[in-house]
Amino acid sequence: MTQPVPMPTTEQVELAVPTGVFSQTVVSVEHYTDRLFKFRIERPASFRFRAGEFVMIGLPSADKPIYRAYSIASASWDDEIEFYSIKVPNGPLTSKLQAIQPGDKIWMRAKPTGTLVTDALLPGKRLFMIATGTGIAPFGSLVREPDVYDRFDSVILTNTCRDLAELSYGNALANDIADDPLVGEQAATQLRYYPTTTRETSARMGRMTQLIDDGTFFKDLNLGALDPETDRVMICGSLDMNLDIKQRIEAAGLHEGSNARPGQFVIERAFVG
Ligand code: A2P
Numbered sequence: 001m002t003q004p005v006p007m008p009t010t011e012q013v014e015l016a017v018p019t020g021v022f023s024q025t026v027v028s029v030e031h032y033t034d035r036l037f038k039f040r041i042e043r044p045a046s047f048r049f050r051a052g053e054f055v056m057i058g059l060p061s062a063d064k065p066i067y068r069a070y071s072i073a074s075a076s077w078d079d080e081i082e083f084y085s086i087k088v089p090n091g092p093l094t095s096k097l098q099a100i101q102p103g104d105k106i107w108m109r110a111k112p113t114g115t116l117v118t119d120a121l122l123p124g125k126r127l128f129m130i131a132t133g134t135g136i137a138p139f140g141s142l143v144r145e146p147d148v149y150d151r152f153d154s155v156i157l158t159n160t161c162r163d164l165a166e167l168s169y170g171n172a173l174a175n176d177i178a179d180d181p182l183v184g185e186q187a188a189t190q191l192r193y194y195p196t197t198t199r200e201t202s203a204r205m206g207r208m209t210q211l212i213d214d215g216t217f218f219k220d221l222n223l224g225a226l227d228p229e230t231d232r233v234m235i236c237g238s239l240d241m242n243l244d245i246k247q248r249i250e251a252a253g254l255h256e257g258s259n260a261r262p263g264q265f266v267i268e269r270a271f272v273g
Contacts, residue, residue, distance in 0.1 A: 015060045015108065022047065023060065026104045033165045035087055035099060036134065038073070040080045042105050044266060048114035051076050051145040051232070052121065054268070056109040057083065059096055061126055068093045069271055071113065071236070073140035077182070081108075084137040084169055087146060087273070114138070116234050116268040118151055119256040124264070125230040126223075127152040130208055130245055132160045132237030135270035136170045139236070149186035152232070156221065158191045160208055160237075163200035170195060192221060209244045226252035233265035240241045242267050 017023040024041040031037040049055065049072055056067040081216060089099040094182035100106070116138045121127075128137045129150065136159050142148055148155060159170035174193035178184050195209065196204045204220070211217040226233075226249065233254060235245050246256070249265050257263025 010030055013091055015062055017060075018059070018065075020110050022108045022110060023105050023217045024081075024108055026100050026102050026106060028102055031098075031101055032168050036169065037087060037167065038082060038084045038170075039100060040074070040082045040104075043079050043081050044110075046114075047081075047108075047110070048050075049076060050114075050117045051141040052059065052116035052118070053112040053114040053141075054138070055112045058093065059100075059171045060105050062154040066092045069108075071114070071116070071138035071141070071268065071271070072232055073137040073214075075141060075144035075182070076103055077181075084134050084140070084141065086134050087217060090118050095220075113239060113265045114268055115258055116142075116236060117131070117259070118145075119264070120233070120242070120259050120262050120266045121151075121234075121256065122150060122231045122262050122264060125153045126234040126273075127155045127230070128231065128233045129155065129157045129235075130233065130235045130237070130241075131170070131270075132208070132241045133159060133166070133243075133270055135238070135268075136173070137234035138268060139234070140173050142234070143173065143187065143191060144180055144183055146182050146186070149183060149190050152190070155187075156194060156223070158194040158196070159219075160196045161197060161199055164202055167195050167197065167202075172239070174272065194221065195200075209241070212245075212248055226254065235265065239269055239272050242269060 022044045027040045029039045054071045058065040058067040070083045073084045088094045113260045161167045177187045254264035
């Protein structure tokens, strides 16, 4: 006589987590606009990263999961991990990811990486962080890193978005940093924030390319022109923005750095799709 087949328990029907992947619970989700949201997940106890790095994340799937590179936006000491994401209606990952709720699982590959790190920069005096859109994310981690303020006398964070609503994430970051237990005091004297919009009227308007070209950026902040001896630059935004800013930075005499060979500027492409 054949034995009855036992009913699967909840554990048995849960998807097997692939090797080298953490399955982490979503702690909170906040939607800013119909194009932008942030979410936080529990941090695996053994997970370490350097401020500015990205990690591959995806949704649990029995088939081949789709992973995308996401910069970590939270501090390297935080017990949660924060991501800031665009929502692309037909995007292979974000069309589904935008519906996540607290309690859901996110799959995260165990190895963070990236070049938007202070290790890839030579010592300097001024550090410029140039961000557009979700490219502000890695700077969320970097401006909370004490090492950044120890290495540089001043840090200038720029944030360019289409409209004011899209600046919200960066504005909150710049406002909240004063209360940061580790870097609040240093940030108060060393960090400057320069938000601009390109499509909605605001106090400061224009693409950074234009604001650099016509000198407005340096004039607004009462800064001298770029100097390869003392200035370092981190760039994170769309491919076009990255290339256009890179062209200007190189024209000023700065050379690109990497983890293996630190230099005067580094670039990371903000995630899209
Ligand atoms: P614009 O509104 O003139 O396109 P997006 O939301 O498309 O990722 O863009 C984010 C911000 O980056 C927008 O304000 C956009 O300006 C700006 N931007 C796009 N391309 C460039 C570029 N090549 N150089 C500088 N800024 C750019």
